[in-house]
Amino acid sequence: MxxxxxxxxxxxxxxxxxxxxxxxxxxxxxxxxxxxxxxxxxxxxxxxxxxxxxxxxxxxxxxxxxxxxxxxxxxxxxxxxxxxxxxxxxxxxxxxxxxxxxxxxxxxxxxxxxxxxxxxxxxxxxxxxxxxxxxxxxxxxxxxxxxxxxxxxxxxxxxxxxxxxxxxxxxxxxxxxxxxxxxxxxxxxxxxxxIGNPPRAEIGRIVEDRCRRLGSDGGGLMKAFWGLWDRHYGERLPSPRDTLYTFALAMSLADHEAGITEPGSMARPVKVHKRHVEQAFGQLFTPGGAQ
Ligand SMILES: Nc1ncnc2c1ncn2[C@@H]1O[C@H](COP(=O)(O)OP(=O)(O)O)[C@@H](O)[C@H]1O
Ligand SMILES: [Mg+2]
Structure with a gap:
């Protein structure tokens, strides 16, 4: 250097x-x-x-x-x-x-x-x-x-x-x-x-900005995330990092399932489903996960 x-x-x-x-x-x-x-x-x-x-x-x-x-x-x-x-x-x-x-x-x-x-x-x-x-x-x-x-x-x-x-x-x-x-x-x-966690609407915007590939599926997937979050943590708010990690892992799980090993190797991004968000959430937040 x-x-x-x-x-x-x-x-x-x-x-x-x-x-x-x-x-x-x-x-x-x-x-x-x-x-x-x-x-x-x-x-x-x-x-x-x-x-x-x-x-x-x-x-x-x-x-x-x-x-x-x-x-x-x-x-x-x-x-x-x-x-x-x-x-x-x-x-x-x-x-x-x-x-x-x-x-x-x-x-x-x-x-x-x-x-x-x-x-x-x-x-x-x-x-x-x-x-x-x-x-x-x-x-x-x-x-x-x-x-x-x-x-x-x-x-x-x-x-x-x-x-x-x-x-x-x-x-x-x-x-x-x-x-x-x-x-x-x-x-x-x-x-x-x-500095506290941002309100839900702002967390939603942070995910939307960073996970552009989700496109019109983003809203539904975010809703699925909140459903899971509420069930486990109620009123508490997730941090932007917790939330971004969940979506990043969900996207990678979708890619991996489709046999992608190199990011960007497909002309069009693989569709991310609710089950990928659920899997990612399970990995990151439920007992045995990182939280
Ligand atoms: N208000 C925000 N707008 C956009 N992205 C945010 C915002 N707050 C946090 N992030 C993103 O969330 C992640 C965690 O934020 P970071 O600043 O590293 O947290 P901290 O320094 O408090 O540990 C980063 O990827 C960051 O870009
Ligand atoms: Mg820091």
């Missing part, structure tokens, strides 16, 4: 690549106007203030990433995603090293997605921030207040954020409930937006 490099202080550093939303995210965002408006307002700068760093809180699959991709699209800024997990260290938040592909050198410095966003004026998305250990989060304090800088011990450099830099974080409700985030982070990550 060829990387863009930049001189920082006396060292040449490689930048993290931006994330460019591709397949499956090209479709329009369904709903979420209020959430997008709130974040865009929080990112505006008032004289004497720094832009805020909102925190999205919601169960897996509700659409947190999808909202962030939309925000990047609306603002036209490059998006850099840092995936939180327990092994991330305070140093990783700024910069890492890896063996170089260049025979002239042993190691390359690679700026983290956060540091790259700061240096280039992009958006940093700290996903699953609740999974980071408190110690690893410490360097975030100056990033999130009026100092807007990040220190890298490895580089021995301070990275000052460009004015265009914006930050947004996400965590799932369980991680937040466990008070996983230290107070300094909680008090700086504002506003907190609770």
């Amino acid at each position: 060829s990387m863009t490099t930049q001189i920082l202080g006396s060292k040449e550093v490689a930048l993290s690549p931006p994330y460019i939303p591709g397949d499956g995210h090209g479709e329009a965002l369904v709903g979420r106007d209020r959430e997008c408006r709130t974040v865009l307002a929080a990112w505006l700068v008032q004289p004497g203030f720094v832009p805020m760093a909102p925190l999205l809180v919601g169960e897996p699959g509700v659409g947190k990433n999808r909202i962030v991709y939309e925000l990047a699209r609306i603002t036209g800024r490059a998006l850099y995603i840092l995936q939180g997990h327990e092994d991330v260290t305070a140093d990783d938040l700024a910069c890492g090293v890896r063996f170089s592909d260049d025979p002239q050198r042993k190691m390359d410095y690679v700026l983290s997605p956060l540091a790259t966003a700061m240096l280039t004026g992009g958006i940093a998305f700290l996903d699953e921030i609740g999974k980071l250990r408190a110690r690893a989060l410490a360097p975030l304090a100056p990033v999130l207040d009026d100092r807007r800088y990040l220190d890298s011990t490895l580089l021995g450099e301070r990275i000052q954020a460009k004015p265009g830099f914006r930050l947004i974080a996400a965590t799932n409700s369980v991680d937040l409930a466990a008070e996983a985030l230290p107070d300094f982070a909680r008090s700086r990550l504002r506003p907190v937006l609770r």
